[in-house]
Amino acid sequence: MDPFYAWIEHTALSIWIRESLSIFAFPGILTLHTLGLAFLAGTQVAIDLRILGVASLVPIAPLRRFFVVSWCAFWVSLVTGMLLVVAYPAKALTNPLFYVKLTLITLATWTAVRVGSALAVGAGEGDAGAASARRLAAASILLWTGAIVSGRLLAYTYTRLLSDL
Amino acid sequence: MLDSLQLWLEGSALSHFINWSSWVWPIGECLHFLGFTLLLGTVGLLDLRLLGMAKELPPGTFERLVRWGIAGFAVCLLSGVMFFVGIPGGYIDNPAFRLKLIFLALAGVNVLVFSRTVARGVEGLRPAETAPLAARWMAGISLLLWVAVLCAGRMIAFFKP
Numbered sequence: 634m635d636p637f638y639a640w641i642e643h644t645a646l647s648i649w650i651r652e653s654l655s656i657f658a659f660p661g662i663l664t665l666h667t668l669g670l671a672f673l674a675g676t677q678v679a680i681d682l683r684i685l686g687v688a689s690l691v692p693i694a695p696l697r698r699f700f701v702v703s704w705c706a707f708w709v710s711l712v713t714g715m716l717l718v719v720a721y722p723a724k725a726l727t728n729p730l731f732y733v734k735l736t737l738i739t740l741a742t743w744t745a746v747r748v749g750s751a752l753a754v755g756a757g758e759g760d761a762g763a764a765s766a767r768r769l770a771a772a773s774i775l776l777w778t779g780a781i782v783s784g785r786l787l788a789y790t791y792t793r794l795l796s797d798l
Numbered sequence: 799m800l801d802s803l804q805l806w807l808e809g810s811a812l813s814h815f816i817n818w819s820s821w822v823w824p825i826g827e828c829l830h831f832l833g834f835t836l837l838l839g840t841v842g843l844l845d846l847r848l849l850g851m852a853k854e855l856p857p858g859t860f861e862r863l864v865r866w867g868i869a870g871f872a873v874c875l876l877s878g879v880m881f882f883v884g885i886p887g888g889y890i891d892n893p894a895f896r897l898k899l900i901f902l903a904l905a906g907v908n909v910l911v912f913s914r915t916v917a918r919g920v921e922g923l924r925p926a927e928t929a930p931l932a933a934r935w936m937a938g939i940s941l942l943l944w945v946a947v948l949c950a951g952r953m954i955a956f957f958k959p
Contacts, residue, residue: 675839688862698852
């Protein structure tokens with residue numbers, strides 16, 4: 634895999650993100666990545682809390698309108714996340730925790746899709762679908778928590794920074 | 799004066815505890831991010847509703863949800879104080895940290911003004927009812943300031959002396 638990492642590291646995009654002194658290069662991309670994940674996980678966890686019974690006077694069905702914010706945040710996180718991997722491919726792809734994070738993000742996103750369709754059919758308002766919606770919401774909170782924790786700990790667990798280091 | 803504050807903090811028992819194990823700091827960072835996520839998610843949904851999204855939701859019903867956001871903020875405050883006491887030298891002269899404190903103070907003022915002026919009217923809003931203009935402004939300012947707090951906070955690492 635090392636030649637592959639080296640090839641990515643030598644692309645103009647990778648070099649710019651890594652070496653530019655502009656605040657919009659690495660620091661800006663990392664900040665946008667953080668912002669995206671905070672909005673994505675934040676909106677989803679808030680909706681999950683309501684499904685689990687917090688603020689039970691809030692009507693559940695209209696919450697699906699907030700999903701457009703979650704999905705915008707998802708795409709911001711995804712694109713900036715890919716740019717961060719382009720900047721330091723060896724750092725990310727040789728760290729087992731990176732794959733744990735990707736798995737957690739994938740599962741969490743999948744639960745978000747399922748919660749969204751459960752809200753669209755009106756589940757969660759005390760009918761037969763309510764119990765399964767609550768299980769989804771609980772799983773979603775655990776998965777987003779895991780995604781955030783594993784993401785933050787990437788900075789402490791990598792063993793290689795670049796392909797030749 | 800800031801120098802003597804830094805020396806005093808660095809000598810404190812709390813500062814020694816934070817630097818005692820290499821795991822205290824990363825765990826604190828995880829809690830800091832999780833707490834902020836809870837704050838941004840809950841307060842963010844209320845702000846978006848006041849700005850006109852999902853207007854079927856009566857804003858007065860959000861109170862219990864926002865309490866979770868306040869709990870998240872408390873987690874951020876505790877972990878944030880821990881970072882500051884742990885390595886005061888990384889923060890006192892850090893322009894990103896100073897900017898973050900300014901944004902935090904403005905966010906606090908915004909919350910105070912909101913609760914003393916439009917909060918009562920917002921609580922009484924019915925489904926599909928538009929929030930008063932002042933409330934919409936404060937909701938937009940709230941969203942912008944919490945985004946600014948996150949951005950300045952994330953930038954602290956790049957401005958450590």
